[in-house]
Amino acid sequence: MDDVIKRVETAILVGCFLDNRDAERARLSMEELHELARTAGVDVLDVVTQNRERIDPAWYLGSGKIQEIAHRARELDVDLVIFNDELSPSQTRNLDTAFDCKVIDRTQLILDIFAGRAQSREGKIQVELAQYNYLLPRLAGQGRQLSRLGGGIGTRGPGETKLESDRRHIRRRISELKQQLADIVRTRQLHRERRKKNSVYQIALVGYTNAGKSTLLNRLTSADTLQEDKLFATLDPTTRQLSLPSGMDVLLTDTVGFIQDLPTTLVAAFRSTLEGVQEADLILHVVDSHHPDLEIHMEVVERILRELKADDIPQLVVFNKADLIREGTYLPPVDDAILISALRDEDLKRLLERIESYVYASFDWITLKVPVERGDIVSLLHREGVEMEQAFDEADAAYLITVRINRDQPIYGKIVPFLLDKPEIAEESW
Numbered sequence: 001m002d003d004v005i006k007r008v009e010t011a012i013l014v015g016c017f018l019d020n021r022d023a024e025r026a027r028l029s030m031e032e033l034h035e036l037a038r039t040a041g042v043d044v045l046d047v048v049t050q051n052r053e054r055i056d057p058a059w060y061l062g063s064g065k066i067q068e069i070a071h072r073a074r075e076l077d078v079d080l081v082i083f084n085d086e087l088s089p090s091q092t093r094n095l096d097t098a099f100d101c102k103v104i105d106r107t108q109l110i111l112d113i114f115a116g117r118a119q120s121r122e123g124k125i126q127v128e129l130a131q132y133n134y135l136l137p138r139l140a141g142q143g144r145q146l147s148r149l150g151g152g153i154g155t156r157g158p159g160e161t162k163l164e165s166d167r168r169h170i171r172r173r174i175s176e177l178k179q180q181l182a183d184i185v186r187t188r189q190l191h192r193e194r195r196k197k198n199s200v201y202q203i204a205l206v207g208y209t210n211a212g213k214s215t216l217l218n219r220l221t222s223a224d225t226l227q228e229d230k231l232f233a234t235l236d237p238t239t240r241q242l243s244l245p246s247g248m249d250v251l252l253t254d255t256v257g258f259i260q261d262l263p264t265t266l267v268a269a270f271r272s273t274l275e276g277v278q279e280a281d282l283i284l285h286v287v288d289s290h291h292p293d294l295e296i297h298m299e300v301v302e303r304i305l306r307e308l309k310a311d312d313i314p315q316l317v318v319f320n321k322a323d324l325i326r327e328g329t330y331l332p333p334v335d336d337a338i339l340i341s342a343l344r345d346e347d348l349k350r351l352l353e354r355i356e357s358y359v360y361a362s363f364d365w366i367t368l369k370v371p372v373e374r375g376d377i378v379s380l381l382h383r384e385g386v387e388m389e390q391a392f393d394e395a396d397a398a399y400l401i402t403v404r405i406n407r408d409q410p411i412y413g414k415i416v417p418f419l420l421d422k423p424e425i426a427e428e429s430w
Contacts, residue, residue: 011042011080015049033084070098089138107263122184129177130265201250204277207286208297209257212320216342217254244356283315290324363404367420370399
């Protein structure tokens with residue numbers, strides 16, 4: 001019976017508020033740690049913070065404060081003490097001697113959530129790679145931590161079977177994982193290149209975690225991506241075909257949600273997942289308009305887009321969850337934005353129309369003169385669903401067709417011979 005009923009783990013959260021750090025960002029970071037714990041299935045019994053000029057290199061907080069927290073942990077009989085920054089190997093070793101329960105940091109907590117939620121082979125490889133990269137410098141002196149093989153938060157994934165492996169074994173495993181990941185990335189790059197060759201318009205959904213990206217993807221494309229009111233509900237990139245009002249099909253890709261202070265090991269591991277954003281023709285930046293810290297969320301996303309060198313791609317900010325906000329709520333000014341609720345059909349229709357305007361803005365107007373006997377060209381244009389206006393020139397027995405088209409599309413090569421005003425070809429100079 002005990003095996004059937006899974007006991008909820010309990011924890012104390014610990015944070016350090018630095019005097020030189022933005023107070024609002026520090027508060028948001030602690031709130032996120034609480035939400036991360038909830039996502040991992042942990043019941044938070046207490047939160048302890050300390051204001052300091054700098055993080056203590058040995059104990060994270062002052063040694064006296066750590067002793068207070070250790071006493072509180074024994075008093076509450078918690079399973080975990082979770083620190084809001086990535087602990088150094090020496091800090092971890094010292095804290096392990098002070099507490100009778102498990103000590104983990106923000107990075108381990110996020111890695112644990114990722115390990116439980118990755119579904120695809122690529123996602124699982126990326127998580128395992130991040131776990132090993134985190135573990136490698138922390139192997140020495142982890143005797144007590146290594147002996148805790150009882151499972152639970154902070155030990156999921158390779159931790160239960162690999163922690164006592166030597167560095168050589170782990171380095172070999174890291175090398176194997178990197179090779180497997182490279183093969184997957186190479187395959188995905190080929191798929192992306194094929195889509196580019198076929199001139200399929202690509203849209204990437206980006207945004208802070210829990211902004212509603214997966215809900216939007218599901219509503220627009222009838223996909224079945226996991227939707228939860230928890231952080232990192234989506235880890236694996238999901239691409240679906242989206243039909244626009246004109247009948248044109250584009251590709252819409254959901255991505256992993258961004259978060260403040262994402263562990264460096266995960267930034268590196270998930271870089272390949274986010275590379276798809278760089279290939280997008282349009283970025284839909286989804287924002288939870290109901291969240292009190294939406295401006296900080298937007299800043300985090302914009303910073304990561306700059307790091308990905310994707311900040312010059314056309315971007316439409318989608319202020320989501322309009323059904324939860326009061327009329328007149330302040331929304332930060334941006335170049336191009338739309339306020340919607342992913343749950344309202346009329347809002348989705350407005351969003352599709354805005355997306356379509358971006359698609360057509362990337363197209364050029366050209367005029368064709370197609371002889372009446374070449375009805376196959378007219379049929380081809382209709383099948384492609386391009387925007388067009390058609391008239392008939394009786395004198396020349398030809399169709400005059402004004403069409404909006406992307407010059408990179410394969411269809412362009414088929415209609416070039418019928419251009420009414422062909423571009424002049426400059427003579428070569430020898």
